[in-house]
Amino acid sequence: MANEWPLWEIFIRGQxxxxxxxxxxxxxxxxxxxxxxxRDVYTRxxxxxxxxxxxxxxxxxxxxxxxxxxxDPAEDKIYRHPxxxxxxxxxxxx
Amino acid sequence: xYAQNVDTGSKGVRGADELSPExxxxxxxxxxxxxxxxxxxxxxxxxxxxxRQIGQHAHSEIVGQLPEGNWVTRAPTLERKAILLAxxxxxxxxxxxxxxxxxxxxxxxxxLMNKLHSGEMKYSSIxxxxxxxxxxxxxxxxxxxxxxIMNQVPLQRTSFGPYAxxxxxxxxxxxxxxxxxYSIMMSMxxxxxxxxxxxxxxxxxxxxxxxxxxxxxxxxxxxxDQSMAWKIKMNTNDELRQRFVNETVPQAHYLGLTIPDDxxxxxxxxxxxxxxxxxxxxxKAVLKGNGPCNRERLGARIKAWEGGEWFRDGLAAYAEKAxxxxxxx
Numbered sequence: 225m226a227n228e229w230p231l232w233e234i235f236i237r238g239q240x241x242x243x244x245x246x247x248x249x250x251x252x253x254x255x256x257x258x259x260x261x262x263r264d265v266y267t268r269x270x271x272x273x274x275x276x277x278x279x280x281x282x283x284x285x286x287x288x289x290x291x292x293x294x295x296d297p298a299e300d301k302i303y304r305h306p307x308x309x310x311x312x313x314x315x316x317x318x
Numbered sequence: 319x320y321a322q323n324v325d326t327g328s329k330g331v332r333g334a335d336e337l338s339p340e341x342x343x344x345x346x347x348x349x350x351x352x353x354x355x356x357x358x359x360x361x362x363x364x365x366x367x368x369x370r371q372i373g374q375h376a377h378s379e380i381v382g383q384l385p386e387g388n389w390v391t392r393a394p395t396l397e398r399k400a401i402l403l404a405x406x407x408x409x410x411x412x413x414x415x416x417x418x419x420x421x422x423x424x425x426x427x428x429x430l431m432n433k434l435h436s437g438e439m440k441y442s443s444i445x446x447x448x449x450x451x452x453x454x455x456x457x458x459x460x461x462x463x464x465x466x467i468m469n470q471v472p473l474q475r476t477s478f479g480p481y482a483x484x485x486x487x488x489x490x491x492x493x494x495x496x497x498x499x500y501s502i503m504m505s506m507x508x509x510x511x512x513x514x515x516x517x518x519x520x521x522x523x524x525x526x527x528x529x530x531x532x533x534x535x536x537x538x539x540x541x542x543d544q545s546m547a548w549k550i551k552m553n554t555n556d557e558l559r560q561r562f563v564n565e566t567v568p569q570a571h572y573l574g575l576t577i578p579d580d581x582x583x584x585x586x587x588x589x590x591x592x593x594x595x596x597x598x599x600x601x602k603a604v605l606k607g608n609g610p611c612n613r614e615r616l617g618a619r620i621k622a623w624e625g626g627e628w629f630r631d632g633l634a635a636y637a638e639k640a641x642x643x644x645x646x647x
Contacts, residue, residue: 227631228427229630231421248415248483248484249421250414251427253636254641257633257637266411268404
């Protein structure tokens with residue numbers, strides 16, 4: 225059990241030029257093998273054109289209990305959305 | 319199903335007044351269909367039950383490669399060989415998605431492997447039956463993967479986020495498995511009388527083991543209520559079994575094959591097929607380790623694990639050496 229391969233988080237960019245997206249994780253001895261394994265585990269049906277791998281231990285995540293203070297402040301800032309502003313129809317498409 | 323008879327550590331569900339405030343808040347989230355994520359608080363029994371269930375599901379995918387791997391070198395055409403190889407590779411992938419989901423609950427991959435090999439964790443009873451002829455590859459894809467889909471589609475809505483996401487990926491890929499199996503059956507029944515006979519024989523042998531995949535009858539399924547309250551089980555065993563029979567019988571008729579059940583009859587009143595239950599004593603015996611292939615399957619897993627140890631260690635040693643060399647440079 226001492227020799228268990230480390231865990232890697234896998235990110236894949238799909239066909240359509242979007243951001244790399246987290247798709248899952250896997251075990252591999254090193255980064256190169258992680259990419260090889262990710263190809264077999266996560267892109268058997270042409271799901272991607274590029275792969276990123278990162279050691280799971282290198283990822284720092286926000287804590288669930290901080291959810292309120294972290295994300296609630298955005299709730300009352302509706303003026304950040306375009307629909308907050310009324311533009312008369314005469315002005316045309318904006 | 320791929321996870322049968324999963325122990326929840328309790329019989330029945332406790333009432334709202336018996337729950338601690340934390341447990342009540344947890345249950346309220348589940349009732350509101352808010353996903354539980356790995357770092358969220360969860361009752362110890364929920365965590366333990368999920369490790370059991372996802373682990374058993376993962377083991378089933380991995381052990382499920384064995385009956386089919388048996389036919390990779392024996393497939394009748396190059397195309398069928400490539401297809402079967404792709405399917406077996408998918409099963410490995412499904413096992414890996416699920417192991418990762420289980421690991422987010424705080425159990426390591428090696429621990430899961432050791433629990434499988436020691437017999438402490440189970441895999442689906444279905445993989446303890448032998449695949450004797452090429453038609454069995456058809457029956458396995460059609461019936462076994464068909465039964466798996468029945469269970470896995472609702473599990474995409476299960477309460478634990480990583481499990482639900484793994485299920486979404488798996489369901490996307492699983493439909494190919496069932497269709498390739500049915501396609502094998504279609505070829506077999508349009509072949510020689512001997513080939514059609516082979517297809518019927520495969521159906522005869524796999525029908526009841528496939529029905530067993532859904533687990534014991536609801537009245538004997540003591541853990542169902544808790545699992546359903548936690549939304550890690552979305553339908554009862556009997557519901558899914560009935561749905562499977564209703565869907566599969568017409569497919570058998572299309573093939574011109576006979577379901578091996580003299581009491582199978584369409585019930586106009588209920589809108590369901592009435593059918594015979596599998597032999598539950600046989601089911602229990604298979605779960606206990608006394609099915610036709612239990613020893614062979616577990617033996618093959620242990621052999622692969624132990625035989626691959628030098629290779630796993632070698633790659634780990636190389637990675638360590640290369641990292642040191644990079645650090646020194």
